Amino acid sequence: MTMTDAPAPSPTSSTREVLSLRGITKSFGAVAALSGIDLDVLPGEVVAVVGDNGAGKSTLVKVLAGVHRADSGTITFEGREVTIATPADAQHLGIATVYQDLALCENLTVVENLFLGQEKGRMRLDEVAMEVRAWELVRQLSAKIPTVRIPVAALSGGQRQTVAIARSLLGDPKVIILDEPTAALGVAQTAEVLNLVERLRESGHGVIMISHNMEDVRAVADRVVVLRLGRNNGVFAVKDVTSEEIIAAITGATDNVVTKRSAARASRAADGAPVEVAAAPATTDAVGGATR
Amino acid sequence: MSGSTTQTTTTPTAPSAAGSAVPTDLQDERLRQGTGLKGALSTFVGNLRQGELGILPIILGLVVIALVLQALNPIFLAAPNLVNLLLESAAVGTIALGIICVLLVAQIDLSVGSVSGLSAAIVAVLFVERGLPLGIAIAGCLLTGVVIGGLYGLAFNRVGVPSFVVSVAGLLGFLGLQVYLLQPQGSINLPFDSPLVYFAQQAFVPPLLSYVLVAALAAGLFLTGLANARRRRAAGLSAGSLTSLALRSLALLVGVGLFVAYLNTARGVGWMFVFFVGLVLGLHYMLTRTKWGRSVFAVGGNVEAARRAGINVRWIYTSTFMLCSTFAAMGGILQTARLAAANNSTGGGDVNLNAIAAAVIGGTSLFGGRGTAFAALVGILVIQTISNGLTLLNLDSSFRFMVTGAVLLLAVALDSVARRSRTSSGRG
Known part of the structure; x- marks a missing residue:
């Protein structure tokens, strides 16, 4: 069971990250939508950002896409500190965003x-x-589009998602942000889009995937970043974490998941036995709700 | 379950583009596309079935209307009458071109009649009363059109007034301005020997030149098609059948050629109508072959998508309003030239609604994002045919209004049915 301490940079060497956020804060009036968010993306890595409604996922996407400007915090892109003030800035840097409604x-x-x-x-x-x-x-x-000369109206939801992702690739971006790419898609189409995400990873793109769907997250993501009420609430390596643990972090069932897991790791290191940490019973409802 | 989704669905092996004889765009096995002439025909029939009617039904309708009118009054299809009909079409047809632009971005301009009337008044005042050169008078009119469209754009973009309301305000305001400019007589006559009146009433294409123009049109269609096909083949894409291209060009050559020959037995083709056709072709190019035209369709289809794609949506709105008012001003000049006078009722009456009806009858969607410049040409021919035919039957304007209304309803109903079959075949 590995995990990275949320506030600290990820353990891999910090020069490799294509995109790295530190202490991003954004307020709308009295409401702090994001406070002190850290996020790292490596090339060829899929980072899932999960969180409940109002956790700040969309705001984070908009900060990265240049729709909103962060109040404070730093954004480092390919080792340089940058400011993203407009959508054009983001595109120029090589950050492409595919919005949920595809546009x-x-x-x-x-x-x-x-x-x-x-x-x-x-x-x-x-x-x-x-x-x-x-x-x-x-x-x-490897998209399944029979001809590129038909109106988009004639395409299925999955094919439309493909078109939207293909469009984001036009500018040769380094990082691609997918906002709920599988929402409103059927089983086969979801699989199609997940294949696509894997192909993006194979081609060395950094992918940030916003999702509500635990199965999708576990299927393609390398790391999961949990946001809760505008704060980091844990970073997990997908291969070592259960859906329940992620959901516990999302819902706040284990309020201080970071310290709890640190403690668990410490104790495991001490006695060499695997330890289950998450408060599983408390999250049963949440599982049903979030993976619906 | 979670991991298996992605592992079991293997990537379908994409047919390699290199080395295969099939063009890049025809490699998908699901694609049903015949080659050659037969393929072109079956694609055409398929499109019809799926509600991509294009301009065909309205051309059929035009033929039916013409045959009925001819049966009722044999003068209708006589060459002199057709010559007249085409000349009468140019002014309102030009205005309809502008309507197409605003309809494509899902807006409307109800003031085109008033703007054309105002433009008529301005050209008359500047040219006749002030004695300015004709070129300056015309430039003044067109500039007025640009400014009016710019004001509409400003009100629409910055203040957020719906174009419907802005243009109704314009309808009233510019009608008032027109009447004010024409005071005290309420009418200004243009001298018959002025180039403007000559252009609209007496200027006809010499027969030889008319055939040359038709041949150039057909050759242009063939050669651009050929060049395009060559470029597509070179890039490894499929290209339409050459036979079908040749046949279409030949049909254009023979069809339009015979029609022109028939008109030439009377006075021939008026330069004013040629000018109108030139505007149609120009707008067609702008809408289909430029970045601006693509943006217009995008804004009409999905404003938010257009905005996120980095299109300057405000400028697209403003430019279409400007173009609409400028076409209206141009139409006003043509009306004045045709009547050799500008008066208080120029651009009034049914001009406004005929222009909008022409655009819609020609197949421009009222909901944006769908239509072509040719809609103005076909639509105005339908309206003018009805108007002309009923006048020949000695039926007054009451009948004309009723019949035009019925045809408009029919055209919109046809469009709605086509839209439904488009939706059901996924062409939304």
């Missing part, structure tokens, strides 16, 4: 959507070049 134009075709806002050729669109590049992206993601 696709249903009346436009796949190619047209992929290149929306960044078409090749201002007064004379280069349709051929755009279509060729679109096929490259589709193949790169």
